[in-house]
Amino acid sequence: MAEKTVLNQTEEKQEKKKVLFSGIQPSGKITIGNYVGAIKNWLTLQEDYDSIFCIVDLHAITVAQEPSELRANTWNLLALYLACGLNPEKSTIFVQSHVPCHAELAWALNTVTYVGELNRMTQFKDKCARHADNINMGLMDYPVLMASDILLYQTDLVPVGADQKQHLELSRDIAQRFNSRYGTTFVVPEPYIAKHGSRIMSLQDAGAKMSKSDENENAFISMTDTPDEIRRKFKRAVTDSDTRVRFGDDKPEISNLLTIYSAFAGCTVQEAEKEFEGAGYGVFKPRIADAVIAVLEPIQKEQKRLLADKAYLNTVLAEGAEKAYYRARRTLTKVYKKLGFVPRA
Ligand code: TRP
Numbered sequence: 001m002a003e004k005t006v007l008n009q010t011e012e013k014q015e016k017k018k019v020l021f022s023g024i025q026p027s028g029k030i031t032i033g034n035y036v037g038a039i040k041n042w043l044t045l046q047e048d049y050d051s052i053f054c055i056v057d058l059h060a061i062t063v064a065q066e067p068s069e070l071r072a073n074t075w076n077l078l079a080l081y082l083a084c085g086l087n088p089e090k091s092t093i094f095v096q097s098h099v100p101c102h103a104e105l106a107w108a109l110n111t112v113t114y115v116g117e118l119n120r121m122t123q124f125k126d127k128c129a130r131h132a133d134n135i136n137m138g139l140m141d142y143p144v145l146m147a148s149d150i151l152l153y154q155t156d157l158v159p160v161g162a163d164q165k166q167h168l169e170l171s172r173d174i175a176q177r178f179n180s181r182y183g184t185t186f187v188v189p190e191p192y193i194a195k196h197g198s199r200i201m202s203l204q205d206a207g208a209k210m211s212k213s214d215e216n217e218n219a220f221i222s223m224t225d226t227p228d229e230i231r232r233k234f235k236r237a238v239t240d241s242d243t244r245v246r247f248g249d250d251k252p253e254i255s256n257l258l259t260i261y262s263a264f265a266g267c268t269v270q271e272a273e274k275e276f277e278g279a280g281y282g283v284f285k286p287r288i289a290d291a292v293i294a295v296l297e298p299i300q301k302e303q304k305r306l307l308a309d310k311a312y313l314n315t316v317l318a319e320g321a322e323k324a325y326y327r328a329r330r331t332l333t334k335v336y337k338k339l340g341f342v343p344r345a
Pocket of ligand 1: 022023056059149158159160164
C-alpha cells in the first residue's frame, strides 16, 4: 500500500515535467557546432525534462538528397545521438517519418498560416538564393512542418539556436491563432535559451556559423573527422595577426577557438585564457585539437559499435516511434475534432 503511494507520487512528478522537443536534420555531416550548440546541452536537459529528440528526415528532403545517403545519414545520426549519451530510457528518440501525424498536422496548420508569413522567413529567402534550381513547396512550408513537430507534443520548451528563433516565433503565432480560432488546443511553446549556449563559428570565417554545408571542408570539424583531420583543420584555422590568446569582440577568430576549447576541455573561457597566457597560437592550436579529439574519439568508437548493431538500433527506433505516436495521435485527434472532422468509425 505504502509502496503504491510512492509509485503514484513519482508517476505524478514525471507527468509534471515540462515537455522539451528538438531535432536535427539527417542531411550531411554533423559538426562540432551541432554537438556544442545542441546535443551536448540535450544531455543535461534529458535529466530534467520530458524530452523528445527527433531526427527530422521530412525536413531534410526540402533540399535535394541522394536517397542512399539520406538513409545512411539517418542511421549515423541515430547512432551519434546514442553515442553522445542520449538515453532512450529517459527520452523519446525517433525518426520523424515514422510518425505520420507530423505531416498530417502540418496540413491542418497550413490552413492557419499565411503565405506572406512564410515568404518573410529569412531562412526561406536564404535557401531560395542557395538552391535557386529547387525552390519547392516543401522549402517554403518547412516552418509549418516544424511548428507541427513542436505542437504535436504539447511542447513547453524548444532549445534552438539563433537561426531558428524566427521559426519558433512562427510556431507560437500559429499555436495562438489556432487556439483563438478553435479553442485552446496547443501549448504555446517557449524558446529554451541554454545557459552555455555557445555558438561555434566557421574556422575560416568567424562571421559565419560553422555549417556542415560549407563548401570549404576546413571551415568545420565533423563529428566523424579523424584525429589527423582535426589537427590539420585547427592548424589551418584563420587567426588574427596579434599573438595573444584573448577573448574579445576585436578578436572573433580567437574568441571562437577559445569557445571551442572551453566546450571540449570542460573549462570556462576565462580559465582557458589564463591557461594560454603568454603562449602563442602555435601552442594554443594543437591543444584545442587535443581537447576535441579526447571527446570525439570515444564517441566515434561507440557510434561505430552501435552502427554494427542494427537490431538494437531498430529496437530503439521502434520504441521511440511508438511512444511518440501515442502522444502525437492524441493531439491530432483533438485537432481534427476541433476542426469539425467526422471521426472514423
Ligand atoms: N529546423 C531545425 C534546424 O534546422 C530542425 C528542426 C525541425 C527542429 N523541427 C524542429 C528544431 C523542431 C526544434 C524543434 O535546426
